[in-house]
Amino acid sequence: MTNQTKATALIMAGKRSGVLDPLAARANVAQKCVVPVNGVPMVERVVQQVSACERVGAIRIVAHEPDEIAALPTVAKLIEEGRLTFAEGKFNIVDSVFSGAEGIEFPLLITTADNCLVTPDGYSEFIQKCFAAQAGGAAGLARKEDVQAADPEGQSRFYQFRDGGYSNCNMYWIGSEQALSAAEIMREGGQFVKFPRRIIKAFGFVNLIRFRMGWGSKEKLFEQVSRRFGFKLTPIVLSDGHYAIDVDNERTFAVTEKILKRREGEAASA
Template sequence: MARLAQYAPDTRDQTVKVTALIMAGKRSGVLDPLAANAGVAQKCVVPVRGVPMVERVVREVAGCDRIGEIRIVAHEPDEIEQLPTVAKLIAEGRLVMRPGAFNLVDSVFSGADDAQFPIMITTADNCLVTSDGYAEFIDKALAAEAGAAAALARKEDVRAADPEGQKKFYEFRDGGYSNCNTYWMGSREALSAAEIMRNGGQFVKFPKRIAQAFGIMNLIRFYFGWGTKEKIFEQVSKRFGFKMCPIVMSNGEFAIDVDNQRTFDVTERLLAKKEGAAA
């Protein structure tokens, strides 16, 4: 069972409302296998336990009282706009659709155009992140006064949630961590951090991309585990010129997104357990 560390909500002034970007794009000319199996045009509307993925994410994002405007960045908005929660929030004026671009980085820029900062970025396949999880991330990013931040989960927490799953982790001196596909941009200037993903991210699978994004010395530090995650982020901050922070989340499930049939099955199993307990 995943270790659910107790997170005490931030009780300080919460008048700052965060803009949420939900990335719901698709690869040009490629039909995702999960979408093909479900008979839909794009992965983000594939039902997980009967509810389209992006609908689940929108419900949790909308349920977080730290979040104001919601923006969905998509290449094919028609399917998404018809979903019940999405349609309701559009009618209320809280949610808008933004066009996806050719790649992830330019899609982020499209979503952030004219947006109010700070911005939280998440993905439409993050079906296990809850409203409380988003609040935790936002509170910790604000408390850290982060210019930019990334949500991470501890290796032991991820493996507790999915023992047969992820094999590779970001290894630092203070332990292994997995990316939760949730990010923070504290100001428009911090959008330059999105360029890190220009070559596709997935740094655990493709370490050379670290050198391209962060510089050769940070690749060496990362490869040999020289330093804690805070130290590595501090070095990266110097490269970009603003404070970048690792935000450690309390739940390993937040690092599990729906990438393929295996993670789809894991997500359905974990949701069934949660929803059964709630019932």
């Protein structure tokens, strides 16, 4: 497989400045990304899945406290092989993306250290569809019915479009260095369903109305946003609703661990 069909993976594993995440506090660790889920630290799981994807080349982890992460077995092995490096986490997610993108080869697959349910096939599907769409930037989405089929408790809020409800999968695509400006959409952390004012800032007021009323298609919204940024942004619909379930809090931790126990049995070993 040639480099033209591969992406560099950027794994966002930062922490909020001066705040100990409740899940980290309960697990007695310094940062959320190393909290074990069914026996394996979250970021270790994500690195295992990303590194097993045949469409991923180099891997970079963006973190504020890399030493704790670097000691994990899969991470340490990939560092030794020269495939994995670290970049410094900044005070917000956009500047952290910029930090992670310095000096690495595009295109970028961006994922998060709490995406514990995404498989190598899931990452491969996303990358393949981004290449096929010739996307300058992209976001992975899952259909409401697929998310609810994966687990009815896995997600309660959805983006509503004319063709149905969708959930964000925390998978993003930056096709080139010029397309890095698309990362500005994430400057306030996304969460557009919970914080609609963020849609106004990122996409414009008219698109907020369309979004809230469910009048437009997701393709139309991305087309409008593409005009604002000057390159093609694409919604990528993925086939598995599990990909939209990440670990944000105690509820989603319990949902994720329940699903992993079904897949792996009790207390998997790293």
